[in-house]
Amino acid sequence: MIDIAIIGSGIAGLAAARRLAAAGHAPVIFDKGRGIGGRVATRRGDGVQFDHGAQYVTARDTAFAACLDDFLARGSAARWPDDARHDRIVGQPGMSALAKAMGDGLDIRQGSEVRALRRDATGWHLQLAGSDHHAAHVIVAIPAPQVAALIGADDPLVPLLAPVRYDPCLTLMAVTDAPAPFTSRLDSDDVLPWIAQDSAKPGRPANMLPAWVAQAAPCLSRAHLDLDPAGIAALLLPLLCDRLGADPARVRHAVGHRWRYARVTVPLGRSSLASACNTLHLAGDWCLGPRVEDAWISGRAAADALLGAMG
Ligand SMILES: Cc1cc2nc3c(=O)[nH]c(=O)nc-3n(C[C@H](O)[C@H](O)[C@H](O)COP(=O)(O)OP(=O)(O)OC[C@H]3O[C@@H](n4cnc5c(N)ncnc54)[C@H](O)[C@@H]3O)c2cc1C
Missing domain, CATH: 3.90.660.10 (Polyamine Oxidase; Chain A, domain 2)
Structure with missing residues (x-):
């Protein structure tokens, strides 16, 4: 039995995991992709590389700014002074370095698509391609339009996502x-x-x-x-x-x-969502807005809500 499972290793899932790890938990993150970071991605090959997802990050939130300051100090991020009006920060050597820095030391299972998530007597049943897992608590941190296929269209949370x-x-x-x-x-x-x-x-x-x-x-x-x-x-x-x-x-x-x-x-306008039983939480940029920072804030908010529910 896993205590806390997180589905999605984008910035929202990673931010949630970091928060939970700081509170003494050991969440397990499942991601269907080969790399971590989701839309914060760098593609490499034939001597070239491209940040083909998010181009840079900016910070308005002081906690997110402090996180970026830490990455700047450790060399996994750098300022990109190509625009005097905005303080643009990029991962180095690529944007994916931001996700790698956030994921450092966490238990992340890549190439692990969770095909279905259902409640059972002992918690949550995660159905993967080659294996099944049980978790007491779950944070789902994937794009809103993909949530219904995972948790079931009849889940009471699904209609709340419709405006996104x-x-x-x-x-x-x-x-x-x-x-x-x-x-x-x-x-x-x-x-x-x-x-x-x-x-x-x-x-x-x-x-x-x-x-x-x-x-x-x-x-x-x-x-x-x-x-x-x-x-x-x-x-x-x-x-x-x-x-x-x-x-x-x-x-x-x-x-x-x-x-x-x-x-x-069109974001949800709430930092995260929780099921009535408080053991399933949803997070992602779609809660708050179109930027990496929004995903990070939402992931932390879901972790805080879960920690609160766990007492
Ligand atoms: C082209 C582009 C440019 C952008 N430019 C910027 C920018 O310059 N600045 C900025 O701040 N933001 C930018 N953004 C937005 C930013 O990238 C996103 O807001 C942010 O990365 C979203 O993070 P997330 O964790 O919410 O979701 P995602 O990054 O989408 O992460 C979701 C993760 O869940 C995984 N997943 C999905 N379904 C499953 C499943 N069933 N089982 C297991 N894993 C699953 C996916 O593989 C993925 O890794 C850009 C986005 C794009 C696409």
């Missing part, structure tokens, strides 16, 4: 040896509202060719949500080359990625 909305985001990762006209560009009127030279962020490996990440606007992403990675690259690459003034012949690498649930547009 996300925008999708098609993302292009590309390498070109053309000169870089800028290091990042935010233009909310463009079909590529965000373009960043990933390789120009601090702490990236030296001798990388200019590696670019471009994000498609929600309308463009929604219209082409069924494209595969090659199709996404074919759609977005001409747009990126146009914005960079780069000759397509100088592109060395291009691959796409689809984030079906990328940025929260």
Whole structure:
């Protein structure tokens, strides 16, 4: 019997786990992915790397700011001074370093998709592909639209999630040896509202060719949500080359990625949710807003609610 199981090792799940560990518990985290961090992700291969999910983090909450200060002091994060108006912080050598720092020392089971979560006489039954687990308490920290399939559409918590909305985001990762006209560009009127030279962020490996990440606007992403990675690259690459003034012949690498649930547009407006029996808690960015910080605050709030319920 596991005392506390956490489903999802995104920032919400990791923040919950850290809080519980600090209170003397030993939560077990299950994640279906190969890496940890969820949408805070870095893809590596062929001598290049890309932060293809969250680009940077900012902090308004003092506790989250203190957490980032700790990562800055330990070298797993760095300031990215490309915008004088915002204090942008990135993981180094990649955004996934933030998740790794948060997950340090925790019991995280990767490649472990929880297919169903049901209440039974002794607590909660977690059904995985090759194994089953029992837990006394569970925190579910996955995107809201995926919760019903996990806990059952008839669970009383599910209707509460109905108002939550996300925008999708098609993302292009590309390498070109053309000169870089800028290091990042935010233009909310463009079909590529965000373009960043990933390789120009601090702490990236030296001798990388200019590696670019471009994000498609929600309308463009929604219209082409069924494209595969090659199709996404074919759609977005001409747009990126146009914005960079780069000759397509100088592109060395291009691959796409689809984030079906990328940025929260309508959050729940509560920091976490709990079942009537107080042994199941839900957390995620969708509780509060579209940023990493929102996920972190929600995960901590779920852990605090669980600790309160455990007495
Ligand atoms: C393209 C993009 C750009 C972004 N840019 C920024 C930015 O610049 N700054 C910013 O602050 N935020 C940004 N965000 C938003 C930010 O990444 C998210 O708000 C935050 O990372 C969400 O964390 P989370 O823990 O709530 O969810 P997630 O990161 O989605 O984590 C959920 C985890 O649950 C796992 N999971 C799901 N179902 C199961 C299951 N059944 N069993 C086991 N595991 C499961 C998943 O594998 C995943 O690891 C961006 C997001 C995207 C996609």
